[in-house]
Amino acid sequence: MVMPQIKEAVNVPDMPQSDNAVVVRGVSKTYGEVEALRDMSLEFPRGQLTSLLGPSGCGKTTLLKIIAGLLKPNSGEIEVNGKPVKGPGPDRAFVFQDFALMPWANVLRNVAFGLELRGVATSEREAIAEKYIAEVGLAGFEKSYPHQLSGGMRQRVGLARALSVDADVLLMDEPFSAVDEQTRRKFQEDLLNLVQHENKTFIFVTHSIEEAVYVSDQIAILLPRPSRVSEIIRPTDLRHKNVDNIRRDPEYLDIVDSIWASLRSYVE
């Protein structure tokens, strides 16, 4: 097995060696003939945001679903909080790329649905849901139905639903791909805030190099099928800088460039 080379993008070696919320060890997954993941290993430090970045079809969604317990790997194992994953669990929540909202239910019920499935009493779960609806900026839309919301608002509903079950690990599959650029930037800022204030581990799939560098503590670059980790980049220093200036920061631009350099050979 080729160990992924870990490239510290900045020379700050004294990053606290935090423990890992999620550990992926030697995971392989094939769909019939198609080999999606081969012997993939990756660690996700607690309380941080890790992005999965890679060409389309390289198995990012597959990896996320395996971590979520929605798919079984052919071999290898996943540990969440030190315990092996057998299936979906209360310690993980998924934010779906296509939102996965129930069109027959209003925003309040959609957000409270995770709690509803866990048997939390109505008044209690609605109180929790209302809190998170307000937190994602949708106060006043509790009684609206999904089709009355814009794409960005629907995505916030999906996010609020995932937050409301208070899982340790949030799995987000290209959560911002369906929104316009302005909304996307706003979401990225909100996400940074969430990472800072909620003590959760975020695993974030994206296609955008800029987005990955902007929001991540750690970026895992995946190779095309069968997918392995080619590189792990930690833009550690960027995290201490003022959010408003990151996009103009030379370091930010350097990291974006270097990632592009390593990915471009696959995009021919």
Add this chain to the structure above:
Amino acid sequence: MTRRSLWLKIISAVVLFGAWQIAGMIPVSYAFPTFFESMAALFRMAGDGTLLTAYIETLRPLVVGVGISAFLGIGLGLWIGLSARFDWLFSPIFIVMQAAPLAALIPLLVMAYGIGLTSKVFVVCIMAMPVIVLNTASAVRNTPASLKEMGKSFMASDTKIMLRIIIPAASPVIFSGLRLGVSAGFIGAILAELKITPTGVGDIITYSRSIADYPAMYAAIFSIILLAVLFLNFLERLEVYLFEGNVRGYASD
């Protein structure tokens, strides 16, 4: 919006009845009464209780048959939609049932079950059930995979995924199957009364035709259509009441 659709309904009814009236006045056929003659016959029969006794008779196989078709049909449809093996086993039966010429089957039913209620219920079921089963099954099969995954990721049991995700997601198509099935059931109920033994509304139709009381015949036909339309409207209301957001459109639209 609703005001406008109400107006449209009234206008289309007026146009239809007007055309009927004119066609009756020309007349298209001596056996075709005008709209007002038919309505007069309708009110006469409603007044002297003929209609009421007829409907008590007709509604029995109809209600029993539609009820059985709805419950059994949705149940079977869910099962077929959820299990590939069940699909393989049962779908062909309902596809054949849907295509079978009912008139040809009626003598067989009468041989097997006599001329009583059972045969008529069977006719209603044969008409109503296939479309309910097949619609339900295909709706269940087409539940968005991401909704089911969402349920699983929140650790829902299979029963909860079925009750709170699959059924509501399938409900628009299930309801459209119910609407088609119920209309077919109405046809079946009348057909049974025309082909097996003339009772109820079927009797009014047969009898008035034999004595050339065409207004009464058309009044009976009109009343059954009216009842069917009212019932379909009721189903629509029920659907809106149960799954409000669904009716107004899908989030993925």
